[in-house]
Amino acid sequence: MNKGLKRLLIGRPLKNEEIQGEKFGVLWGLPILSSDAISSVAYAGQEILLVLLPIAGFLAFKYMAYISLAIIVLLGILTLSYRQTIDCYPNGGGAYVVAKENIGLIAGVTAGSSLCISYILTVAVSIASGVQQIVSAFPVLKPYTSYLCVLVIILMTLGNLRGIKESAKLFSLPTYFFIFSILLMLVVGVIKIFAGYKPEPLVLDESSFQPVTLFLILSAFTNGCAALTGVEAVSNSVPNFKAPSTKNAKAVLALLSTLVLIVFGGTSIIVNYYPINPEKGAMLVQIAQMIFGRNIFFYTITVLSFAILVLAANTAYFGFPNLISVMAREGYVPRQLSMRGDRLSFSNGIISLSAIAALLILIFNANVTRLIGLYAIGVFISFTLSQAGMFFRWIKNKGDNWVVKAAINGFGAFVTFVIVIVIAITKFTMGAWIVVIVIPVMIFLMLKVKTHYMALHKQLKISPEELKDVSIPRDVYTNRVIVPIASINRASIRALRYARTISDNVVAFNVSIDEEQGKKVREKYNMLDTDIPLIVKYSPFRRVVEPLLMFIESAEYDYQKGDIITVILPQFVVKRWWNNALHNHTRAIIERQLIRHKHIVICTMPLQMKDDDRVLKSHKYK
């Protein structure tokens, strides 16, 4: 990217020391980390209704209240369980770390893969739902839903490439506004009910009504479980908190649960009095329209719902690159993913996250119902492994009150494991099968990558004992230089002169397509004042590398085992990017083939070209 443009879009680079300044306290930590859980009010309830309403009719609203209650209980269990994780892992206790340390490698890698998938789906689901809020209020935008989603993801990517703190402040206030406006809506809604408000009757297609099965209830319940996906973000992010980070993190976790209880529980109850049809648009937008009418409050709720869902997606922009970089440092994913970008964000991770989420949105046509089928399973696998890890930790390490603590984590692990099974069954055909296939594939690849790094390390490492005996003598290698030349010009002269400075054993090497061309090159070469011999080979196959390798192996060249052969290749460095299309192809091909031979070192000699127009002030074509 152009440097100026890059600066404008993502800001100036930050020093390592500036990382400390990027950390957040409770005030900024809450909106950043709670938005995922709180924002789920915008789709979890709606997706519950979407399952129940066509089958159960108006009874759906009742069922929904009970299901929401179950989810809130589950939230309580998770909150207690994760408080303990925060205490034990002040450096960040993601499911990957906890499962790997306390259960084993495979458990850790499994948790890591599951988390990767759930971060990606957090972005996809939240953005799809966020845009759904907008298009529900402005139906004219409906045909552009997918494009709007991708646009939002692009903007978020740029925002996150700018770095942690600025994006936090940039994006945080809406969470508070959202919470406040939902509370206001609930209060006004309750007042209207007591004032005797009667909603327009909801017209349902009764022909599809059927007896409500347990499968149906469970399917609705698993949709609602998407509401719990923010909890692990807090325990992952402990080191991002200002000191005392553990205490701050626990405060944020407690506040988060309370807010979800009020907002999610409140809307699940109030929708009984303001019945909506989830197929006609976003639930929150419809409730707001009934409670406020189509005025400034309505538009505020719509925009804030969109905003908090964007914030929820943003949660993943902390979690995902962090996780990837931890796994990269340990060698389970490619190392280059562990490098921080210019602005201390993990740029590679951010960009991959955005790209895959955008792809999913395009594939699933930004349909929240279809995306949610993939969502919860990954989250609950990591919940299970993380809490199981904590359970084993207590068993092993003991400590104060360890039996109670083990019971809390163990119960949490048990409950979430049951939910994993329920999701796998009820959502299998709705997308969960993809996750069920992808996770083992990811585990396999991660182990492959790790094996490779281990093999590499073993080949490269020198033990301290060996190190003492290592010397760098002047004459360990005999260095011999070959300068391939196509013709005698300034580039080849420069290469020959350089060759002369690095070795006394230099040959110039020419491959000619026909005898005549070779003769010409030799004639010109003989005019030079040099003792470097020129070898001319005729290449019947119009190839360059093969004759060179054959020459090296020939008796004529007398290659001795252990000699290093340096091949000098000029590379034209041109002023305009399109000029590159015209150069260096042969060089690249030669380099790619020679690099496979371990006794050959390739020297790339840059040759700066001047601008065409400066060289040719006036010229005629010929």
Next chain:
Amino acid sequence: MNKGLKRLLIGRPLKNEEIQGEKFGVLWGLPILSSDAISSVAYAGQEILLVLLPIAGFLAFKYMAYISLAIIVLLGILTLSYRQTIDCYPNGGGAYVVAKENIGLIAGVTAGSSLCISYILTVAVSIASGVQQIVSAFPVLKPYTSYLCVLVIILMTLGNLRGIKESAKLFSLPTYFFIFSILLMLVVGVIKIFAGYKPEPLVLDESSFQPVTLFLILSAFTNGCAALTGVEAVSNSVPNFKAPSTKNAKAVLALLSTLVLIVFGGTSIIVNYYPINPEKGAMLVQIAQMIFGRNIFFYTITVLSFAILVLAANTAYFGFPNLISVMAREGYVPRQLSMRGDRLSFSNGIISLSAIAALLILIFNANVTRLIGLYAIGVFISFTLSQAGMFFRWIKNKGDNWVVKAAINGFGAFVTFVIVIVIAITKFTMGAWIVVIVIPVMIFLMLKVKTHYMALHKQLKISPEELKDVSIPRDVYTNRVIVPIASINRASIRALRYARTISDNVVAFNVSIDEEQGKKVREKYNMLDTDIPLIVKYSPFRRVVEPLLMFIESAEYDYQKGDIITVILPQFVVKRWWNNALHNHTRAIIERQLIRHKHIVICTMPLQMKDDDRVLKSHKYK
């Protein structure tokens, strides 16, 4: 591509000497070079009818006969004109060469661009029409038309990558079979007419009938002009003929014209007695069904029509890469396009041709009528320039009978120029506008490329006088070496040892993210038995190249103008392709940035990695 697979698909590589054996005589030259013109019987007539029938009704068949007559007259003029080109250009007289030599550079480049476009459209139109023949006989295939076209292009690409002669023999016999079967069809058709055959009456929608305008006649005529696109192929391909190549080429040109006269003229007349509806499928297939019924002869005609249209497309696979390589040698298109591939075909040209033609087919949905709007204009621009070039040549060089010869070429140029104007007007909105825009763009780019090569040449060339004074002294440069090391391992030791052999002025250079890491590296380095100094720099921005460049410019390093600095970078050469994703990223980034500095030479030191499983016979993850 995998080497074994490549051999299987495109055969063994050929030597330069084998080119001679790839040339063809009249017997093989005729089918290869005539197929384009002869195959046009399959679509030119049909596209004439498609314009006229909805407007003029049954009168269309009469008009078509007259239009075909005009086209045959035009063919006669072109044949006479191009005979003279073959005589004057035994090394291949493509429009590019003739126009450039006799009119000027811009005319040449214009002809070159036009020819490029017409070669591409020869492939697109012929394949689209070929597949249309098949789907007309087997309507069940109709939904897959575009895919079938792309499949055929892929197969042709492979065939042509195999080389000239084999593809000729592989593809040639069908032309003779096609000619024979069309003659048989015409004879049987005439016999049936005399035997009193009455076709089923053709039902036309009379509501669309309108008075026939000159514009309409001209539009139909320009569609028919697509029939003439094979003529220039012969004069381009003179050097591909066996000796005496001029005589053989002229014989082929004469035979070609006679065959087009019989086949194209014959079907244009007979369709008056076997009226078909061109909107219901391919004309030839429909006529064959009426004459033969749906039996073995019908299927034979269908398959042979398809086959000769594939052959017609194949014409472009000789012409296009030949043209491109001529222009590449002269520097108007990127030089790498002039290199012959393994099997003496011009692989790059073949692949580009296929790719663009396939793209056009996908864009225009394999619709012959829409593609033909782009086709004829390019061909006729090159006809005009080629014959105008010949005209100027006679004026300048004179010679025997030059007035008559100039008159023939001049008349040809005039007629084809008028047709260019007619096509530009009648087909402007039907696709000709694309060509009208693309040709000037291509001319501009070609001149830009030429300018660049000229500027490059000027900067590189050393005149023979200068050459005598050029020496290659041992000490023209002071060579200083920097070895960037991330840690002390076998790769860095190897690089340091190599550095020692090429210079006495070596420094090891480490960039550390934090002070602690730098200290560790220094500790290990100090254990080495070496006098090479280690420089450790702390990089606050987590960058590698900037600190290195800053160090080079610092007083500490004491860089003197004219010194060359060699930077040695290890590159891991891994056994499995996917391992590459895990390595060499940092190296590539460093190389790309350093290459911009002219005093820096980059040495890539390959380090062969063993296979993971061999290194780690038994291992535990950690």
